[in-house]
Amino acid sequence: MSLWEYANPRRFMAVTDRWMPWVFGAAAFCLCTGLVWGFFFTPADFRQGESVKIIYLHVPAAMMAINAWAMMLVASLIWLIRRHHVSALAAKAAAPVGVTMTLIALATGAIWGQPIWGTWWVWDPRLTSFLILFLFYLGYIALWAAIEDPDTAADLTSVLCLVGSVFAILSRYAALFWNQGLHQGASLSMDAEENVSDVFYFPLLMSIAGFVLLFVALVLMRTRTEIRARRLYALSLRERMS
Amino acid sequence: MIALLLRDIRLAVRAGGGFGLALAFFLIVTTLVPFGVGPQNATLALIAPGILWLGALLACLLSLDRIFATDFEDGSLDLLATAPIPLEGVVAIKALAHWLTTGLPLTLVAPFLGVLLNLPGPGYYWITLTLAFGTPALSMIGAFGAALTVGLKRGGLLMSILVLPLYVPTLIFGAETVRRGTEGLATGTPLALLGGITLGAVALLPFAAAAALRVNLR
Numbered sequence: 001m002s003l004w005e006y007a008n009p010r011r012f013m014a015v016t017d018r019w020m021p022w023v024f025g026a027a028a029f030c031l032c033t034g035l036v037w038g039f040f041f042t043p044a045d046f047r048q049g050e051s052v053k054i055i056y057l058h059v060p061a062a063m064m065a066i067n068a069w070a071m072m073l074v075a076s077l078i079w080l081i082r083r084h085h086v087s088a089l090a091a092k093a094a095a096p097v098g099v100t101m102t103l104i105a106l107a108t109g110a111i112w113g114q115p116i117w118g119t120w121w122v123w124d125p126r127l128t129s130f131l132i133l134f135l136f137y138l139g140y141i142a143l144w145a146a147i148e149d150p151d152t153a154a155d156l157t158s159v160l161c162l163v164g165s166v167f168a169i170l171s172r173y174a175a176l177f178w179n180q181g182l183h184q185g186a187s188l189s190m191d192a193e194e195n196v197s198d199v200f201y202f203p204l205l206m207s208i209a210g211f212v213l214l215f216v217a218l219v220l221m222r223t224r225t226e227i228r229a230r231r232l233y234a235l236s237l238r239e240r241m242s
Numbered sequence: 243m244i245a246l247l248l249r250d251i252r253l254a255v256r257a258g259g260g261f262g263l264a265l266a267f268f269l270i271v272t273t274l275v276p277f278g279v280g281p282q283n284a285t286l287a288l289i290a291p292g293i294l295w296l297g298a299l300l301a302c303l304l305s306l307d308r309i310f311a312t313d314f315e316d317g318s319l320d321l322l323a324t325a326p327i328p329l330e331g332v333v334a335i336k337a338l339a340h341w342l343t344t345g346l347p348l349t350l351v352a353p354f355l356g357v358l359l360n361l362p363g364p365g366y367y368w369i370t371l372t373l374a375f376g377t378p379a380l381s382m383i384g385a386f387g388a389a390l391t392v393g394l395k396r397g398g399l400l401m402s403i404l405v406l407p408l409y410v411p412t413l414i415f416g417a418e419t420v421r422r423g424t425e426g427l428a429t430g431t432p433l434a435l436l437g438g439i440t441l442g443a444v445a446l447l448p449f450a451a452a453a454a455l456r457v458n459l460r
Contacts, residue, residue, distance in 0.1 A: 135407040143390065146400050155457040156390050160404065163386060163450050167408045170439065174411040177432070178418055 007084035009227050016220050023220065027213035034207030042199055054112045055196075056204060060211035062105035065133065068098030068215060072140075073165050076158035086223065088154035089230065091161065092144055093222030097215060099137035106130055117182050125175040126183040132171045136164050150230065243327055243335050250339035254308070264301040264344050265351055271297040272355045283360045290359035291420035294369050297355070298348045299380060299409055303402055305344050306384040309336050310392045310455070319392075323459050329452040334444070337378075337385040337451075345377030361424075368423035372436060376416040379440040382447050383408045389451040393458040412439055 006012045038056035045052035075091035078084055109127065110120045121127065143160055147153035196204070255261045275293050279285055313319040322332045352373050353366045361369065387405035391397030415436040422429045 132407055132410055135403075139404040139407060142400055142403055146391075146394055146397075152393075152457055152460070156454055159450055159454050159457075160390060163408070163447070167411065170411040171407070171414075174414040174435075177435070178414045 004082075004084075007082070007086050009086055012086050013224060013227060016224060020217070020220060020224075023213060023217040027210055027217050029210075030206055030213055031210030034203050034205075034210050038200075038203035038207060042203060045200075048116055051112060051115050052200070054108050055200065056207045058105060058108040058112060059204060060208040061101045061108065062130070063208060064211050064215050065098055065102040065105050065130070067212075068094050068101060069133065069136070069165065069168070071219075072098065072161055076161040079154055080158050080162075085154075085230070086227065088158065089226040090219060090223045091158070092154075093226050094215075094219045095137060095141050095144070097218045097222070099134065099141065101211075101215070102130060102134045102137060106134065113182075122182050123179055124183045125172070125179060128175040128179070129168075129172040132175070133168060136168055140164065150233070243331060246322070246327075246332065247335050247339055250336055251343055253312075254339065254343040261343050261347075264305045265347055267304060268297045268301040268348055268351065269355065271300060272358055275359065287360045287362050290356060290361040291365060291369060291424060292417050293359060294352050294356060294361070295373070295376075295413055295417045295420070298345075298352060298373055298377065299413060301348055302344055302377065302380045302384060303405060303409075305340070306388045306401065306405065307398055309340050309385050309388045311388070311397075314392045314458075319455070320459060323455070329455060330448040333385055333389065333448045333451045333455065334382075337382045337444075337448070340385065341378050341381040345373075345381050349373040349377055364426070365420060365424040368420045368429070372416045372419045372433070375433065375436050375440060376412050379412045379436075379443040380409060382440075382443040383412070386447045386451040386454065389454040389458070392455065412436065415439065 006015060035056055039053055042053070044050045072091045072094050075087045075094070079088040079091065106127075109130075113122070114120050140157055140160060143157050144153055147156060272293065275289075276286060279289065310319060313322065323329055325332070349370060352369050353361075356366055356369055384405055387401045387408070390404060391401040394400065415432045419429050419432040419436060422432065
């Protein structure tokens with residue numbers, strides 16, 4: 001039993017058909033628990049007051065924005081190397097979810113920054129690199145939309161994803177070099193000396209799990225839609241041929 | 243390969259290939275800036291390095307479509323793909339031709355446009371040096387973008403959306419070097435990083451661009 005069996009679209013559809021309710025259910029459970037716990041059952045921060053609670057949306061969305069791109073990178077590599085169509089379609093399906101996560105992170109960050117920093121936007125390295133990541137997503141989605149032939153589109157977007165990943169990382173460190181930031185450093189790392197307090201940490205973990213599961217559920221659902229759309233496309237081609 | 247280089251340069255210079263157009267565009271952008279931000283010399287001196295870099299970058303971007311598009315339309319790109327030299331080499335040579343007819347002239351006129359923007363004294367040296375270091379990367383990244391969009395009907399706008407985010411690191415390090423140089427700070431690090439991006443782009447992107455071309459010629 002190998003992972004590559006799920007590269008067969010029929011098998012993928014059969015298995016995900018059984019998984020979908022469970023993944024969606026788990027996502028809903030984790031998100032509801034995490035957010036309700038975070039919003040209503042944690043104390044206010046002594047300096048930031050109640051505004052600290054936006055962390056339960058901001059941090060998971062930001063993490064998923066980056067992880068979605070990483071997942072697209074892996075899926076693109078699998079498509080380029082092993083030519084599994086499901087992989088290319090999964091990368092296509094993940095892009096709009098990723099861009100939404102980026103947008104959520106940028107928007108909640110602005111709403112959080114207004115009371116705490118006194119400004120909606122600063123050219124901080126983290127904020128800047130997220131804006132650039134947003135632009136990369138837009139270019140990737142636009143390229144998918146512009147090309148008619150599905151295999152050509154999958155090939156070209158995969159190459160773009162590989163090159164884009166290198167340049168996204170370069171831009172991240174270039175922005176770090178370019179300007180000093182207001183944004184705080186990492187405070188959830190395993191190896192950090194000082195992390196956020198446990199009171200905030202556990203609901204945040206729950207919320208992160210919810211976002212991960214939500215991402216998986218949405219990508220699976222969108223991939224299934226793409227596979228069905230591809231079948232329709234093949235059927236209509238066959239119809240026209242005969 | 244030298245024959246291909248000479249052919250591309252000749253096409254760019256003679257056949258209305260827009261050799262002078264990029265320079266004219268650069269001049270116009272530089273002329274428009276003072277209308278937008280006001281004629282105070284202090285303000286202009288402050289933003290001059292950034293404006294010169296942005297102008298050169300946009301002028302470079304607008305001339306990218308001629309790298310592959312005309313050859314794709316008249317079929318000579320198919321011939322080049324079946325030629326004995328590897329497609330990666332063709333891409334590199336075409337990017338070099340683009341740099342010689344766009345990036346190099348832009349670098350040479352940038353100091354003169356700096357006069358219009360009241361660029362401070364040491365800035366002339368730094369703007370020429372960083373553009374000379376950075377514009378090859380702009381041509382090479384642009385060749386990749388052009389290779390991705392060569393088969394599309396209206397690829398121009400899409401190409402700028404794809405290429406401009408890729409230009410971010412080059413622009414940051416280029417403009418940062420000029421800013422530091424003008425203020426008399428140490429410039430070694432950003433200049434080395436700018437050179438590193440150029441060398442990395444020239445070494446790796448021909449392979450990505452050739453892969454994209456092969457897909458588009460399929």
